[in-house]
Amino acid sequence: MDSASHETRSLSVVVPLYQERENVEPLLARVHEGLESYEDPWELILIDDGSRDGTGQALMELGRRYGAHVRVLCFRRNFGQTAAMQAGFDAARGRLIATLDGDLQNDPADIPRLVDELLARDLDLLQGWRRERQDALLLRKVPSRIANSLIAWVTGVRLHDYGCSLKVYRAEVVREIRLFGEMHRFIPVWIAGVTAPERIGETDVRHQARTHGQSKYGLSRTFRVLLDLLVAFFFLRFGARPGHFFGAIGLSFGLLGGLMMGWLAWVKFGLEQDIGDRPMLFVAILLLVASIQFLTTGVLAEIMTRTLFASGERTDHCISAQTDPDNAGWKQRR
The missing domain is CATH 1.20.58 (Methane Monooxygenase Hydroxylase; Chain G, domain 1)
Known part of the structure; x- marks a missing residue:
């Protein structure tokens, strides 16, 4: 494979974490195991969203141990998952960007397949679909299905699982949007505002039950989704007017x-x-x-x-530390 093909498939994996100290070590191990067969350059960007349980310190220590392709960004306080993902997008250097949660419920081994499918189908965004979701029925599955149906009906972007964090994007497309508030749930909707809806697809991904830590979501999330959906609808239809x-x-x-x-x-x-x-x-x-x-x-x-x-200018959230940003490299199969 020539250097141009390697550059086209260069991959940045973005993972936001908050209060996930117990998941840090197995997360890095599984990401490296899942991408061991990936033949093109890749990097791992880990964002600590102001955790107070030692998540940031564990990320920094393990990042130095794994090498320069692991980059750690630490927020001074908790800004939320949306801000963490935006910081990861800004820091990413790959032509492709993959995102997943830090709770180990997404399987990093799915990422190479999603990359291949994104390029084969000529998509700008490939959304994961947790068809066999390993979560509580009443607390997670039912509210999620209602929210997914409502978002699809209001926005016209027909996807089954907006809440799945496992996604693969083309970097040049995702950089055309800016995330704020708690809009990470509506990334496919924002993407539809800058590309054709038919260039957004979905595919089945594996999902596993949480083994460490506690979920950050509950029934209160449903009400926030309704408010965020109203904002998303306004910006999509009337953002420029x-x-x-x-x-x-x-x-x-x-x-x-x-x-x-x-x-x-x-x-x-x-x-x-x-x-x-x-x-x-x-x-x-x-x-x-x-x-x-x-x-x-x-x-x-x-x-x-x-x-x-x-003006064309925005200010984003402050970052207090990162692991050797000037010497950050790529991980590549030898």
Whole structure:
């Protein structure tokens, strides 16, 4: 295989971790075992999301032991999985990027197969599908299925398992999006905003029960997903034109309030009836005031959007340490 092919298949594996001290050593062992047959250059980027149980220290120690292809980024405090994944994407040097959770429920041995399938199907994102998911039915499976169906219905991106962290991306595509808040759950949706939906696929992956540590997810996640879904829908449909979103609501309220006021004016001057104590008068005034507020909000949102696009600059989360970033190398099968 020539050097150009090696470069095309160069791989960065991004793994965010939080409070996963017991999983650090088996995680690194399984990643190296799973990628032992990978013939192209690869690196492992581990992000400690402000853990307080010694996860960061364990990552640094084992990273030095395995070699320069293992790079460790440590947040000064907990910023969340989305920020950790974005930091990993920013640090990745491979033409392809794979992500997986640090809880050992994803199998790193699936990554080479996903890479081959991504390239064979000419996709920009290949999403894992945990068809045989090893989680509690009521606490994890049922809420996940409801959330997946709702996301697919609202966004139009039809996937079975948005929550699976095992994914493979083309780096040039994933770098066109910026993750914030808790939007890591909607990465396929954001990707669909910069590439054709038919270039997003899914495939079966293995899933294993958690053996160490505790899950960071619960039923409360369902409510956050609903709120994040609303934000995702707004940014996908109106991210570049927020004035249309707020303006449509403002014009609707203004039209309804104007019709009410017109009717009341006819009642007042045409029928010569008193309208001062009619509830419709107060509702009409409320709608007109709300209309003005929504319209002005839309104008301000348009100004802010254009300012953001014009600046082209963002600031991201601080990183306090990493293992020999200047000497970071690649791992390659000999």
